[in-house]
Amino acid sequence: MRMRFLLGLAVAFAAQSGIVGAMVWSRMSVLQSGQEVVLRSTFVDPRDIFRGHYVSLNLSLGSISEDLPGLDNYEPGTSAYVTIREGEDGFWVAEAVHETLPEGDEPVLLATGLVTGEVARGMRGRAILPFDRYFADYERAQELENLRREQKLGVILALDGKGGAVIKGLTIDDTRVYDEPLW
Numbered sequence: 001m002r003m004r005f006l007l008g009l010a011v012a013f014a015a016q017s018g019i020v021g022a023m024v025w026s027r028m029s030v031l032q033s034g035q036e037v038v039l040r041s042t043f044v045d046p047r048d049i050f051r052g053h054y055v056s057l058n059l060s061l062g063s064i065s066e067d068l069p070g071l072d073n074y075e076p077g078t079s080a081y082v083t084i085r086e087g088e089d090g091f092w093v094a095e096a097v098h099e100t101l102p103e104g105d106e107p108v109l110l111a112t113g114l115v116t117g118e119v120a121r122g123m124r125g126r127a128i129l130p131f132d133r134y135f136a137d138y139e140r141a142q143e144l145e146n147l148r149r150e151q152k153l154g155v156i157l158a159l160d161g162k163g164g165a166v167i168k169g170l171t172i173d174d175t176r177v178y179d180e181p182l183w
Helices: 002-033 138-150
Strands: 035-041 052-057 080-086 092-098 108-111 113-115 126-128 133-135 153-159 165-172 175-179
Touching: 002 153, 002 165, 035 092, 035 165, 080 113, 108 126, 108 153
Parallel strands: none
Antiparallel strands: 035 153, 052 133, 080 092, 080 108, 113 126, 153 165, 165 175
16 A cells, blocks of 8 residues: 555656656747747836736737738637737737638747727737736846836747747847846
8 A cells, every 4th residue: 555655656746747847848949949039018017926026028019900911800809820020120010810820931929819999008909918027036127127218128039830939038229138048
């Protein structure tokens, strides 16, 4: 009986370790080999009582207007795949909306929702992306907030080719100022 318990405990430990290892490996491989895109962002510096200081991301894929290709097939409140292209200012913008993952090599992000029409602060619309916080120590978060007020701030994403992405780094005025460590 005791041997069975120890064997079960070892199997449970191995399974949990494997799951955590797979998550770390997945993130690391996207950071190393994922396609890089830079989205325009603004930051706000709040604090999470459990995880510390973070900067809220307000990532922009440009104007999501009613004439964006594929938007007429979009059901409000559902996820959508948004193909993106590099804009004239170096920040990536929405090109089309798809119900399913499009085939081909075009970079794509999975948005958890889209907002169209007149939105607060003069925006025409926006894609809601699954990452909205960047955790940093207090000094770094304060520094980013101060820099945001005066300069163009970008968030570098590494795309996995299936609509997913991880934050890879930050740019300020087109200069790379931070790279996320692999570990």
